[in-house]
Amino acid sequence: MKNENSKILLSKLPETLNQRSGAFLCCASFEKRSLSIPNAIKELPLQKVVIFATEDCNPEIYKTALEIQSFMGDRASIVTTRMREPLFTANALAKVIREIIKEEIKEIIIDISTFTHEMLLILLMLISRSRENISLVTCIYTGARDYSVGDPKERKWLSKGCRDVRSVVGYPGQLLPSRPTCLIVLVGFEHERATRMIAEMEPELLLLGKGMPSDQHLTYESHKAPMEYFHKLVEDMVSSREEDHSFEFSCRDIKETVDSLQTQIKKTSEFNHIIVPLNTKISTVAVALTALKDIKLQVCYAEPETYNFESYSEPDDMVTIFDFDLSIF
Helix, strand or coil: CCCEEEEEHHHHHHHHHCCCCEEEECCCCCHHHHHHHHHHHCCCCCCCCECCCCCCCCCCHHHHHHHHHHHHHHHEEEEEEEECCCCHHHHHHHHHHHHHHCCCEEEEECCCCCCCCCHHHHHHHHHHHHHHHCCEEEEEEEEEEEEEECCHHHCCCCCEEECCEEECCCCCCCCCCCCEEEEEECCCCHHHHHHHHHHHHHHHHHHHEEEECCCCCCCHHHHHHHHHHHHHHHHHHHCCCEEEEEEEEECCCCCHHHHHHHHHHHHHHCEEEEECCCCCCHHHHHHHHHHHCCCCEEEEEEEEECCCCCCCCCEEEEEEECCHHHHHH
């Protein structure tokens, strides 16, 4: 494996991973997408399989966890988490990482597709702190061929409302009271969460990160029109603000996204910085790498009121695979 992103057919995943035998971590979801990667690699000689299942969101999640466990066999266990209790979730994730280290497992494969942004950030933080005991971390992402399936772009939605806005566990930042605040939002389809975050924080400077509308930088061409539509919605909702700027980032190239974030941070070095990842899980990994390397940055999460349980996504037959670079810490 190389650190660079590779996009391959899901059916080629076992061949690409060869005979990897470490720990596999995934997150069950109400989305059928959460079955794709576990089903594809079930024949690999994995030593340990952990299926995370949020118990306070939707009952279908635990049913999916049981389904994954059924074809992963005795090596698989289900660990419950709670969306509304991040400390409970952080403790559950930490316990799993401690078990992996105790069992002297050196390699971890993570299906990042259906973790919440918050869970994924916490998990990567815990892994980075345990890097002396872990030699290789590989992330795999099953993209969605379409979101809010069957709806026109102006009616597509992934979540509605915003229940809570909070700092992510492990990413408190070092915010100085003497400095103004710069809020960096990587915008996706969930404009309600973005605008609630902006309204609640009232930053002196707002930087809206917009996914680059090109085949090279979007995860899927079908996402281009709805993403541009929701970018415009967010821009319109904050148009009364004077100190706003936008920049572009790649939705699927981690290095380019990290570079984009670091450029914006360097250009506004006189500010405190808070980052909110609301785009792909791939770009969320880039946020984790950026913030874990620069502890002055705070990362925040906007918990939604509800999700589009009925038609959230349609899974694709391609996956993106890359290594989480432990050498930078």
